[in-house]
Each structure stands twice: as structure tokens, then as C-alpha cells.
Amino acid sequence: MDGNLPSTTTGTGDQIIVHGRGTCDMKGGIAVMVWLAQRLAAPNRDITWVFYDCEEIEDTANGLRRLAADHPDWLEADLAVLMEPTSARIEGGCQGTTRFDITTTGVAAHSARSWLGHNAIHDIADVLERARGFDARQIEVDGLVYREGLNATLISGGLASNVVPPSCTVQINYRFAPDKSGEQALALMTELFEEWTLQLRDLSPGARPGLDQPAAAAFVAAVGGEPRPKYGWTDVARFASLGMPAVNYGPGDAGKAHAIDEQCPLADLDACVDALERWLSS
Amino acid sequence: MDGNLPSTTTGTGDQIIVHGRGTCDMKGGIAVMVWLAQRLAAPNRDITWVFYDCEEIEDTANGLRRLAADHPDWLEADLAVLMEPTSARIEGGCQGTTRFDITTTGVAAHSARSWLGHNAIHDIADVLERARGFDARQIEVDGLVYREGLNATLISGGLASNVVPPSCTVQINYRFAPDKSGEQALALMTELFEEWTLQLRDLSPGARPGLDQPAAAAFVAAVGGEPRPKYGWTDVARFASLGMPAVNYGPGDAGKAHAIDEQCPLADLDACVDALERWLSS
Numbered sequence: 001m002d003g004n005l006p007s008t009t010t011g012t013g014d015q016i017i018v019h020g021r022g023t024c025d026m027k028g029g030i031a032v033m034v035w036l037a038q039r040l041a042a043p044n045r046d047i048t049w050v051f052y053d054c055e056e057i058e059d060t061a062n063g064l065r066r067l068a069a070d071h072p073d074w075l076e077a078d079l080a081v082l083m084e085p086t087s088a089r090i091e092g093g094c095q096g097t098t099r100f101d102i103t104t105t106g107v108a109a110h111s112a113r114s115w116l117g118h119n120a121i122h123d124i125a126d127v128l129e130r131a132r133g134f135d136a137r138q139i140e141v142d143g144l145v146y147r148e149g150l151n152a153t154l155i156s157g158g159l160a161s162n163v164v165p166p167s168c169t170v171q172i173n174y175r176f177a178p179d180k181s182g183e184q185a186l187a188l189m190t191e192l193f194e195e196w197t198l199q200l201r202d203l204s205p206g207a208r209p210g211l212d213q214p215a216a217a218a219f220v221a222a223v224g225g226e227p228r229p230k231y232g233w234t235d236v237a238r239f240a241s242l243g244m245p246a247v248n249y250g251p252g253d254a255g256k257a258h259a260i261d262e263q264c265p266l267a268d269l270d271a272c273v274d275a276l277e278r279w280l281s282s
Numbered sequence: 283m284d285g286n287l288p289s290t291t292t293g294t295g296d297q298i299i300v301h302g303r304g305t306c307d308m309k310g311g312i313a314v315m316v317w318l319a320q321r322l323a324a325p326n327r328d329i330t331w332v333f334y335d336c337e338e339i340e341d342t343a344n345g346l347r348r349l350a351a352d353h354p355d356w357l358e359a360d361l362a363v364l365m366e367p368t369s370a371r372i373e374g375g376c377q378g379t380t381r382f383d384i385t386t387t388g389v390a391a392h393s394a395r396s397w398l399g400h401n402a403i404h405d406i407a408d409v410l411e412r413a414r415g416f417d418a419r420q421i422e423v424d425g426l427v428y429r430e431g432l433n434a435t436l437i438s439g440g441l442a443s444n445v446v447p448p449s450c451t452v453q454i455n456y457r458f459a460p461d462k463s464g465e466q467a468l469a470l471m472t473e474l475f476e477e478w479t480l481q482l483r484d485l486s487p488g489a490r491p492g493l494d495q496p497a498a499a500a501f502v503a504a505v506g507g508e509p510r511p512k513y514g515w516t517d518v519a520r521f522a523s524l525g526m527p528a529v530n531y532g533p534g535d536a537g538k539a540h541a542i543d544e545q546c547p548l549a550d551l552d553a554c555v556d557a558l559e560r561w562l563s564s
Contacts, residue, residue, distance in 0.1 A: 095394060099443055110537075111455045112377060112514035114418075114431035121434040121452070122414040128407035136396075149396035152403040153443050158436035161381055161453055161483070165435055170403070171443055173393045201443070232394035255392075 009266070016266040023264040024252030026055075029083025032251060032272045036280070043280040048074060055235060059204070064235050068242060078215035080239040081276075084230075085252035085264075088271040090223055091230035092144050092209025092216075092247055094237055096176045098185055099153075099201040101169050102127050102193060108159060108166040117164030121157045124168040128152055130193060131172055139177035142209045144229040146177035171201070175231070178206035178240075204233050207240035209247075216245040222279035223249065249275075291548070298548040305546040306534030308337075311365030314533060314554045318562070325562045330356060337517060341486070346517050350524060360497035362521040363558075366512075367534035367546075370553040372505055373512035374426050374491025374498075374529055376519055378458045380467055381435075381483040383451050384409050384475060390441060390448040399446030403439045406450040410434055412475060413454055421459035424491045426511040428459035453483070457513070460488035486515050489522030491529075498527040504561035505531065531557075 007020030007027075018028075030051065037049055052063025059065060068075055084091075104124050109117025134150040150172065157168025172193075176185040182205035190198055211220055211227055220227060230236065230248045239246035251268035289302030289309075300310075312333065319331055334345025341347060350357055366373075386406050391399025416432040432454065439450025454475075458467040464487035472480055493502055493509055502509060512518065512530045521528035533550030 097394070097444075110514065111431060111433050111435055112379070112457050113429075113537075114433050114457070115429065119414070119433055121437050122410055124437075125407045125410035125414065128404055128410070132401070132404040132407065147395075147397065149393060151393050151396050151401055151446055152440075153393055153445060153447055154440035155403050155406075155447075155450060156438045158434075158453070161435050161455060162379075163435060164433055165437075168437060171440070173443060175394050175396070232392065255395075 014267050017263050018266060018269075019261070019263045021262055024085045024262050025254070025257035026083065026085075026250075028085065028251035028264040028269060029272075032269060032276065033083060035273055036276055040277065040280055044282065045280060047280065048077065050075075059202075062235070062238075064238055068238065075239075075242065075244070077244060079219060080236070080244055080246035081219070082234055082236050082246060082248045083250035083272075084234050084248045085250050085254045085257055086228075086230070086248050087253050088249070088251055088268045088275070089225050090211075090220060090227040090247050090249050092211050092227045093141065093146075093178050093207045093240070094230040094234045094248070095146055095148070095232060096178060096180065096182055096185055096204055096206030096237070097173065097233045098176070098182065098189065098203040099171060099173045100189065101171050101199040101201065102196045103167055103169040103199070104196070106164065106166045106168075109164040111162045111164055114164050117166070119164050120168040121165045124155070124157065124170055127170055127193065127196060134192060139179050141177055141179045141229075142212065144209045144211075144227065146179075146206075146229045147231065148177055149175045176206065178208045181205055205237055205241070206233070207237040207246065210240070210245040211247070213245045216247060219247060219279060222282065223275040296549050299545050300548060300551075301543070301545045303544055306367045306544050307536070307539035308365065308367075308532075310367065310533040310546040310551060311554075314551060314558065315365060317555055318558055322559065322562055326564065327562060329562065330359065341484075344517070344520075346520055350520065357521075357524065357526070359526060361501060362518070362526055362528035363501070364516055364518050364528060364530045365532035365554075366516050366530045367532050367536045367539055368510075368512070368530050369535050370531070370533055370550040370557070371507050372493075372502060372509040372529050372531050374493050374509045375423065375428075375460050375489045375522075376512040376516045376530070377428055377430070377514060378460060378462065378464055378467055378486055378488030378519070379455065379515045380458070380464065380471065380485040381453060381455045382471065383453050383481040383483065384478045385449055385451040385481070386478070388446065388448045388450075391446040393444045393446055396446050399448070401446050402450040403447045406437070406439065406452055409452055409475065409478060416474060421461050423459055423461045423511075424494065426491050426493075426509065428461075428488075428511045429513065430459055431455075431457045458488065460490045463487055487519055487523070488515070489519040489528065492522070492527040493529070495527045498529060501529060501561060504564065505557040
């Protein structure tokens with residue numbers, strides 16, 4: 001498997017795997033939608049198929065955001081199914097995420113006369129200790145258990161190898177369970193890192209699973225399986241902010257999204273088609 | 283003082299300051315040498331004037347190193363005077379310096395599922411704690427007090443803002459008193475950071491002041507003033523490795539070397555010319 005375009009397959013029978021960029025995120029989900037759209041002659045529900053771009057990049061470019069702003073009536077519905085890769089299992093809600101920078105400030109000096117300066121990299125140790133000491137818990141929300149995480153993801157500091165560093169910046173990413181609003185998550189971080197100034201980069205609230213609502217419960221009953229919590233942020237949070245229940249359900253392993261060996265089991269595509277057809281036909 | 287070339291002066295009388303790049307490091311010292319070379323008709327000692335390039339960059343390019351390798355007999359002498367900026371005061375010996383990298387290794391994972399990875403930036407906190415907890419002492423060597431320093435000078439780590447960082451590297455600079463050989467300094471660092479692998483970048487031993495040796499003592503007597511220890515590494519260490527006493531003595535404040543406002547008091551030039559003429563004529 002040197003190249004990955006055009007897509008290719010390996011395996012036989014029910015072990016066939018489709019390989020290639022996008023097979024998992026999002027061509028797999030799109031293939032299921034297109035297939036259903038041309039096969040469902042008389043669906044039991046009104047369906048709006050939504051294909052949109054720029055879901056991966058900054059929020060201002062997100063196609064679903066533009067649709068919600070320009071044509072809010074198109075999105076009025078009982079349930080949204082996000083066909084993000086979930087290995088053909090229902091994943092409810094999503095975690096929220098916030099990223100922020102913390103910068104420590106020192107005083108530059110020649111490192112041969114370091115007592116004339118103050119070392120900002122040494123100071124960042126306190127920030128790192130605070131981050132790794134955070135009690136990242138598992139939190140049950142509406143019956144699903146979300147696992148939080150707080151990580152320093154990027155760090156850089158210093159001017160030269162013989163200069164006491166005057167500044168050091170660490171970026172921190174907090175993934176939080178949907179029991180908290182974005183504001184609550186940020187307040188928690190502000191309290192945790194109370195000695196420092198948080199320079200906010202982004203803040204996206206999560207979404208509670210809401211699987212007890214009638215439309216979602218009917219979907220769960222038709223698809224079957226034990227719903228899992230969604231880790232990572234998805235556009236279900238956007239539907240949640242519109243007051244609509246939404247679930248993640250699509251072919252492919254999210255862990256393979258964007259991977260060099262991105263791939264999707266053909267069985268996942270079949271499972272999604274079958275389950276959605278059952279839900280939309282019965 | 284917007285530009286700094288050509289050099290310009292401010293002040294009057296004995297307060298005149300010469301401003302401009304290199305006035306302190308090393309044009310000031312060179313000016314003194316050239317002036318003496320044309321003025322000393324009958325010096326009381328054999329003098330070898332040495333002007334060499336690339337003292338500031340990597341050791342392999344150092345002109346004095348090449349001279350010592352190609353013409354070792356040219357450097358056979360009783361005393362070497364390094365005209366590095368010392369504000370026209372004798373600075374004995376020099377500190378040693380060593381730089382090394384320490385890298386922590388983690389396991390990359392999506393930061394939304396951080397328990398699948400291991401955070402290398404969090405691990406670097408232990409290295410930073412160790413560095414800042416080091417007992418950087420003042421150590422007397424042959425009557426001069428050297429002040430040590432251990433500093434993390436550069437740090438970088440992480441792949442992306444949503445990835446648990448798989449590696450983080452910090453560069454550490456240890457400035458050590460000349461009571462230790464380079465090997466002893468490195469052994470001390472290896473012991474201090476025993477849990478990690480030190481990737482050595484450079485190791486330059488210091489030089490003991492040796493001001494009690496006859497030629498150096500005569501120089502001190504002629505120049506006057508209380509000798510100070512040299513902070514920072516200079517080529518006196520090279521002479522020390524050749525078994526020759528050497529001192530630092532030159533016009534200008536070392537703290538202004540390479541500075542945007544580099545400058546040298548004219549009085550320093552006069553003081554150096556007078557003192558060296560006294561030493562070389564009496």
C-alpha cells in the first residue's frame with residue numbers, strides 16, 4: 001500500500017477493507033448517505049441530506065454554521081445523525097474542548113551571568129506540574145461516561161543557547177465532559193492556573209447525549225447496540241446549541257481519520273446502510 | 283544614536299564614549315594593540331601580537347586554535363594577555379561551559395483520547411525542576427570567586443495543538459568554575475540528570491587564574507587594581523590547555539558586547555594603553 005489514491009481494497013468476503021485518504025473521514029459516511037438517498041423510494045420520515053464543507057477547520061468556515069445562519073428552517077428537525085466515523089456504533093453527544101496559552105516572563109541575561117536574569121523556562125515547570133496534576137476524571141452524563149483530559153500539547157521558549165530565556169509559552173488543551181458549559185470549563189481552568197494569565201485560543205462546548213429524547217430513543221432502538229460517548233468534538237455540539245438532539249453514527253474507526261493508513265471496513269458501510277434503511281423504512 | 287556605523291562619540295573630556303558595533307568587542311582591544319605596536323620602539327619583552335578571526339563561533343573555526351595547531355612555536359611565551367573587554371581591569375581565568383540536550387519521549391495520541399498516549403512535555407517538568415534546584419555555588423579558585431550557573435536556555439516540544447506530544451527537548455547550559463575539569467563538570471551533570479540521557483553539544487573547560495605565577499604576578503603589579511574572576515568562556519582556556527598563564531584585560535564592558543547599544547569609554551582605551559605601556563617599558 002504505497003499510495004492511497006485511487007482507493008484500493010484488501011481482503012476477501014466480509015473482511016474487505018477499503019484503503020485510502022478519506023475512506024474513513026468522511027467518504028465512508030457520504031457513500032452511505034448517497035446510497036440511501038437513491039435507494040429509499042418512500043422513507044418513513046422527511047429527510048434532509050446535508051453535505052457540507054470545512055467542518056475540520058476554523059468555525060467561521062464551517063458549512064453547517066453557514067447553513068444554520070442563512071437557512072435555519074432547513075435544519076428544523078427532530079434528530080440529526082452526524083455520519084462521523086464511529087465504527088458503525090452510536091456515539092452520543094461530544095466532549096467540549098478549549099485551548100489556551102500560558103506564557104511565563106523572565107529577564108534575559110548572558111547565561112554566564114545568569115544571576116542578572118530570570119529564567120522563564122524554569123518557571124514553566126510550575127505550569128506543567130499543575131497540568132499533569134489535574135484530576136482528569138470520568139464523568140457520567142445521561143448514562144454515558146465521558147473521560148476528560150488535560151494536556152500541554154505545545155511548548156517553546158528561549159532565545160539562544162547562551163541566554164537566560166526571557167519567555168516560555170505552553171499551549172494547553174482541555175477536553176471536558178458535556179456536564180459543563182464552555183464557560184464553566186474555562187472558569188475551571190482559570191481557577192486551576194490562577195497564578196497565570198490564560199490567553200484563550202478557542203472554546204467549543206460539548207453536547208449532552210440526549211438519547212432519552214423520543215426521536216433519539218427510536219434511532220437507538222432501530223440501530224441497536226450499546227451507545228458509547230463521543231470523544232473529541234463534532235458538529236453534534238452545533239445541533240445541541242440549536243436545541244436539537246443529535247447522534248454520531250458512521251462507518252470507519254475515528255482513530256484512522258487523517259492517518260497515513262486511513263481505511264474503512266466494507267462491513268461498516270454495509271452495517272450503516274442496513275441499520276439506517278431499517279430506521280427509515282420500518 | 284540611530285545607526286551605529288560609522289562609529290560616533292558622545293560626551294566630552296574624560297567622559298567621551300565611542301558608540302558602535304564592535305567598539306567594545308573587539309575593536310577596542312585591537313585599537314590598543316595597534317597603537318602600542320607602533321609606539322613601543324624598544325619594549326622590555328619579546329612581544330607577539332596575535333590578531334585572529336572566528337573566536338566567537340564554533341571551535342573548529344577559531345583562528346587561535348589553527349595557529350596553535352599549525353605554528354605552536356609562535357605561541358611559546360610566558361604570559362598571554364587576552365584583550366577581551368574587561369572594563370580595563372584584570373580578569374583571571376575563565377569559567378567552563380557545557381551545553382547538552384535532554385529529550386523526553388512520550389507516545390502520540392489524539393488529545394481527545396489522551397489516555398492512549400503519554401505526554402512528553404509533562405515529563406520535561408522533572409528535568410526543569412532538577413535544573414532549577416541545582417545548587418549553583420560561588421567557588422573560590424586561587425583567590426578569585428567564580429559564580430556558577432545552570433540554566434535551561436531553549437525548549438521545544440509537541441506536534442500539534444490536538445496531539446499528545448511524543449517528544450520534548452530542553453537545552454541546558456552549565457557554566458562551571460575552573461576548580462573542575464570539563465570531564466568533572468560533565469560527570470556532575472550526568473549524575474544530576476541521572477534519569478535521562480545527555481546529548482552533549484559542547485564542552486569547553488575553564489581556566490584557573492594562575493595569577494601567582496611570576497609572569498602573571500608581574501603583569502598584575504604593573505597594571506594594578508584588584509583582579510576579578512572572568513565570567514563566561516574566553517580563549518584564556520586555550521592557553522591554559524597549552525600550559526601558559528593567561529589573563530583577560532581589555533577596554534569596554536563585556537556586558538555591552540554584541541549589544542544594540544555597544545559602546546566603549548575612551549578612558550578605558552587610555553587606561554589600557556597606559557598600563558600596558560608601563561608593563562612593557564619599565
